[in-house]
Amino acid sequence: MSFITYLVQGVSLGSVYAIIALGYTMVYGIAKMLNFAHGDVIMVGGFTCFTLSSSMGLPPIVGVLVSIVFCTILGVVIERVAYRPLREAASPLAVLITAIGVSYLLQNVALLIFGSNPKSFTSVVTIPAIKLFEGQVTISGEAIVTLICCVVIMIGLTLFINKTKGGQAMLAVSEDKGAAQLMGINVNGTIALTFAIGSGLAAIAGVLLCSTYPSLTPYTGSMPGIKAFVAAVFGGIGSIPGAMIGGILLGVIEIFGKAYISSQMADAIVFSVLIIVLLVKPTGIFGKKIQEKV
Helix, strand or coil: CHHHHHHHHHHHHHHHHHHHHHHHHHHHHHHCCCCCCHHHHHHHHHHHHHHHHHHCCCCHHHHHHHHHHHHHHHHHHHHHHHHHHHCCCCCCHHHHHHHHHHHHHHHHHHHHHHCCCCEECCCCCCCCCEEECCCCEEECHHHHHHHHHHHHHHHHHHHHHHHCHHHHHHHHHHHCHHHHHHCCCCHHHHHHHHHHHHHHHHHHHHHHHHHHCCEECCCCCHHHHHHHHHHHHHHCCCCHHHHHHHHHHHHHHHHHHHHHCCCCCHHHHHHHHHHHHHHHCCCCCCCCCCCCCC
């Protein structure tokens, strides 16, 4: 039964990666940039919920909602202040370096406010665990909620992009910013909306991650953010279903690597699998090859 237990743990962890990867894949798909500060927005969401729920004693739902709102606003501010002025920069490295700078800025602000000692995060999930096979396999409430959130978010994003004017605007901007602007689409507003949605998802992922692994530091979002980016590339960056499948596969591979091979080699195994997949299919599992006209 240990195999099933590890599988459940992998799907739970992978669902968190998938939610984070959805934010990555949306920003890249529409703005064509890699927001490496995305992982630190996860940390900000976790600390916001921790401050309101654990420190101030407010109901967990209040902490979750406020953290989503705060991170959504933070994502819009980051895009407006740090990224928008550089969008037309001659070199894409300017935006990439700025993203790394924003990441370190968020980490150091958190260090100044909360210190480097890990905080004990109280889970916001109140659903009891489910025991299967006469108690041999336990599925935690956090695992159930995380998987449900992941599926609901993926379906919601797919419907939003395909059925709403805002979603259609995102598709147009992702195809050609110049043509979209000529058609009357507010490109800056559309990209800001993308950052808002991605940052809100980062807050949800941060709360779920800290509920499952109840330790919170200013560096909590760094490695999950990198792995979620790997998941987005793994599934095919720019693809919403690909982000979900890539995230879940990555979580399962990581947990099985820790359980059956080596806990110290788990990260190396994850990145090795990514390299193999990209050698076989460079666009990722669901990625499409883009043909450029010359």
